[in-house]
Amino acid sequence: MVRKIATLLAITVACALGVTGCSKDPMKWDLVNITGIMEPLAFSLTDDHGQAVTQDDYRGKVALLYFGYTHCPDVCPTTLARLSQALSTMGSDADKVRVLFVTVDPKRDTADLLKTYTDSFGPQFVGLRTDDLDRLKAFNKRYRVTFGYGKPDADGNYEVSHSSAVFIFDQQGKARLIAEATDDVPAIAHDLKQLVSGN
Amino acid sequence: MFETVFSFLLPWEFSPTVLVLCAGSALIYLRGLVRGRGRTDAPGFWRNTAFAIGLVSMYAFLQTHLDYLSQHMFWIHRLQHLVLHHLGPFLIVMSAPQVTMRLGAPEWLRRYVLAPVWRNPVTQAGYRLLQNPVIAPVLFTGLIIFWLTPSIHFTAMLSLPRYNVMNWSMAIDGLLFWWLIVGPEHQAGLRFLGYGRRMLLLWAIMLPQIGIGAYIALTSKLLYSVYGVCGRAWPIEPMTDQGIGGLITWIPASMMSVVAALVVLARWRRSERADEPAGTPGAVLVEAPSR
Numbered sequence: 001m002v003r004k005i006a007t008l009l010a011i012t013v014a015c016a017l018g019v020t021g022c023s024k025d026p027m028k029w030d031l032v033n034i035t036g037i038m039e040p041l042a043f044s045l046t047d048d049h050g051q052a053v054t055q056d057d058y059r060g061k062v063a064l065l066y067f068g069y070t071h072c073p074d075v076c077p078t079t080l081a082r083l084s085q086a087l088s089t090m091g092s093d094a095d096k097v098r099v100l101f102v103t104v105d106p107k108r109d110t111a112d113l114l115k116t117y118t119d120s121f122g123p124q125f126v127g128l129r130t131d132d133l134d135r136l137k138a139f140n141k142r143y144r145v146t147f148g149y150g151k152p153d154a155d156g157n158y159e160v161s162h163s164s165a166v167f168i169f170d171q172q173g174k175a176r177l178i179a180e181a182t183d184d185v186p187a188i189a190h191d192l193k194q195l196v197s198g199n
Numbered sequence: 200m201f202e203t204v205f206s207f208l209l210p211w212e213f214s215p216t217v218l219v220l221c222a223g224s225a226l227i228y229l230r231g232l233v234r235g236r237g238r239t240d241a242p243g244f245w246r247n248t249a250f251a252i253g254l255v256s257m258y259a260f261l262q263t264h265l266d267y268l269s270q271h272m273f274w275i276h277r278l279q280h281l282v283l284h285h286l287g288p289f290l291i292v293m294s295a296p297q298v299t300m301r302l303g304a305p306e307w308l309r310r311y312v313l314a315p316v317w318r319n320p321v322t323q324a325g326y327r328l329l330q331n332p333v334i335a336p337v338l339f340t341g342l343i344i345f346w347l348t349p350s351i352h353f354t355a356m357l358s359l360p361r362y363n364v365m366n367w368s369m370a371i372d373g374l375l376f377w378w379l380i381v382g383p384e385h386q387a388g389l390r391f392l393g394y395g396r397r398m399l400l401l402w403a404i405m406l407p408q409i410g411i412g413a414y415i416a417l418t419s420k421l422l423y424s425v426y427g428v429c430g431r432a433w434p435i436e437p438m439t440d441q442g443i444g445g446l447i448t449w450i451p452a453s454m455m456s457v458v459a460a461l462v463v464l465a466r467w468r469r470s471e472r473a474d475e476p477a478g479t480p481g482a483v484l485v486e487a488p489s490r
Contacts, residue, residue, distance in 0.1 A: 037358040067430075144357055146271050146430045165428035178357075180424055 231303025412449025
């Protein structure tokens with residue numbers, strides 16, 4: 001009996017040591033690490049060429065998910081510009097990354113407009129949209145974010161509130177990092193390089 | 200208009216557990232009311248109202264669009280926890296629903312579920328541990344500090360399982376704590392907690408809440424950037440949002456201690472008066488904190 005308990009104890013200790021040994025993350029991340037916290041990438045939308053796409057079309061790439069809209073006055077262009085600058089420091093590795101810009105204003109953001117907009121930031125930028133607002137809301141909800149429309153002014157222009165964060169997924173589509181509006185280019189570049197080089 | 204109200208009342212993230220527990224409690228209580236009609240210990244208007252407001256407010260913050268707003272606005276999140284941890288449980292406990300609910304609970308539920316679970320030594324040990332007069336206030340403020348730690352708050356708002364654990368822990372701890380302080384004075388399975396000690400416990404949870412609330416309200420640092428990540432429910436300055444949230448943590452939350460202290464004080468005086476004719480005026484002082 002005593003020996004049994006001793007063996008059990010030894011196994012427990014060994015397991016505990018083993019687990020902590022494995023779970024120790026050798027990588028240092030500059031951005032917020034969300035590994036194991038958020039849902040993997042999954043969607044069914046239309047890209048800026050009018051093609052139906054899902055998460056599987058971006059398997060093998062590091063995917064950066066961002067919810068925005070092309071009429072966005074400040075947050076979206078500055079965020080996308082920071083991503084673009086980070087990618088420009090990565091050389092040929094930049095092609096292993098895709099920035100998925102999901103419009104939360106599909107009424108104004110046609111596929112053509114999305115294409116012109118995302119192309120201006122670089123070849124890795126893809127515009128995604130759906131006219132189905134319920135689907136768009138469900139996709140936002142999956143990442144626990146929301147969007148809302150402001151009142152239109154005299155010219156019919158309106159603001160859209162949306163998430164300011166970039167959700168970063170690895171090559172297998174697992175949620176790994178969040179880049180916030182306050183994270184700078186070197187931090188984003190550092191973590192993207194680390195993620196691309198396979199971890 | 201009707202549609203807006205209706206969609207507001209629908210669950211944002213449906214939880215069968217919350218529905219079963221809340222609807223079940225309400226039904227048991229109503230059944231108890233019907234069966235206990237005419238009894239001298241049947242609750243009156245105020246106790247019924249307190250129970251109803253407590254239960255409905257907790258349900259509303261867990262299962263209507265208030266839950267959505269709580270996920271996308273810091274100050275509404277603080278309001279949510281004020282209801283789940285303080286106001287809702289306090290009102291439910293103050294309504295002393297145990298007599299009515301015992302009457303209303305179906306025989307099978309009492310005999311085959313509640314009684315065996317309650318008599319289980321693990322339940323008993325756990326209950327005594329959580330209701331220990333030192334552990335209870337530490338747990339009460341500890342949970343507030345834990346979930347308001349910026350890095351922990353960040354992941355709690357992003358992960359649905361963690362978000363649920365957060366809200367459940369607040370609601371359960373709220374019920375346990377207020378049950379200990381303003382619940383039945385002599386409780387099954389617990390030693391009598393003196394009135395003076397109850398006051399001391401209330402004071403012990405008030406000070407940290409004032410500290411945390413004031414810090415959140417007055418700091419110039421943005422502590423909870425996760426609401427920017429999730430997108431706020433409507434446009435509001437992040438610092439304004441944080442300031443209001445801090446004030447809610449600071450003032451109404453700590454005021455609850457004052458309200459509860461008044462209740463304890465009233466019971467203390469009543470018990471002294473009840474004791475006097477019996478000729479044992481010193482009996483109450485035995486439990487006073489000065490000892």
